[in-house]
Amino acid sequence: DTEVTQTPKHLVMGMTNKKSLKCEQHMGHRAMYWYKQKAKKPPELMFVYSYEKLSINESVPSRFSPECPNSSLLNLHLHALQPEDSALYLCASSQVAGRGYGYTFGSGTRLTVV
Amino acid sequence: GQQVMQIPQYQHVQEGEDFTTYCNSSTTLSNIQWYKQRPGGHPVFLIQLVKSGEVKKQKRLTFQFGEAKKNSSLHITATQTTDVGTYFCAGPVGSGGSNYKLTFGKGTLLTVNP
Numbered sequence: 001d002t003e004v005t006q007t008p009k010h011l012v013m014g015m016t017n018k019k020s021l022k023c024e025q026h027m028g029h030r031a032m033y034w035y036k037q038k039a040k041k042p043p044e045l046m047f048v049y050s051y052e053k054l055s056i057n058e059s060v061p062s063r064f065s066p067e068c069p070n071s072s073l074l075n076l077h078l079h080a081l082q083p084e085d086s087a088l089y090l091c092a093s094s095q096v097a098g099r100g101y102g103y104t105f106g107s108g109t110r111l112t113v114v
Numbered sequence: 115g116q117q118v119m120q121i122p123q124y125q126h127v128q129e130g131e132d133f134t135t136y137c138n139s140s141t142t143l144s145n146i147q148w149y150k151q152r153p154g155g156h157p158v159f160l161i162q163l164v165k166s167g168e169v170k171k172q173k174r175l176t177f178q179f180g181e182a183k184k185n186s187s188l189h190i191t192a193t194q195t196t197d198v199g200t201y202f203c204a205g206p207v208g209s210g211g212s213n214y215k216l217t218f219g220k221g222t223l224l225t226v227n228p
Binding site for chain 1: 149161206217
């Protein structure tokens, strides 16, 4: 299995809702990432998990809360989002964190905040 | 912070013409990666370059890493409509290991007229 699976593919949520994005990989990768991508822009790093521990938080607002329950799963919990948070949220994984490893991206969750 | 600059932002070609996108960094890069993102899709890892002056080929795609490891290019020979998409270079920020961050250039959107 050489895929990163993200669910849901699309999500519309209100500003008072709580929702979660899910990401799963079975490649034995020990680094997982959340990226945010706005239209016609490059992916922007949000969080890095290395061996199930949060190693990098790119000053992301607390309304985004990541969780890594085990080495195969990565969640992103969303609460009280703003319309400007609407974007494509991409999960990625690599063998380990660090130089030398290409990232495998999931197909993303397209989030709309209304 | 350290950034990878990428040009051009857009490139429109006739099918069969060649295409090149360039990435430049103000500092030496330990490595550089290239990704392709089809319209409506997610980034897909193409290749990683590590050595000074390295040249790698994948069919019609040729990737180069500069001698000073501050620039890189992707050249496509005889473009096809299947080459349409945004090509991103991505370089490392951080000291390595769990502090390593992959930062994407702004990308070059390639469109091909059949």
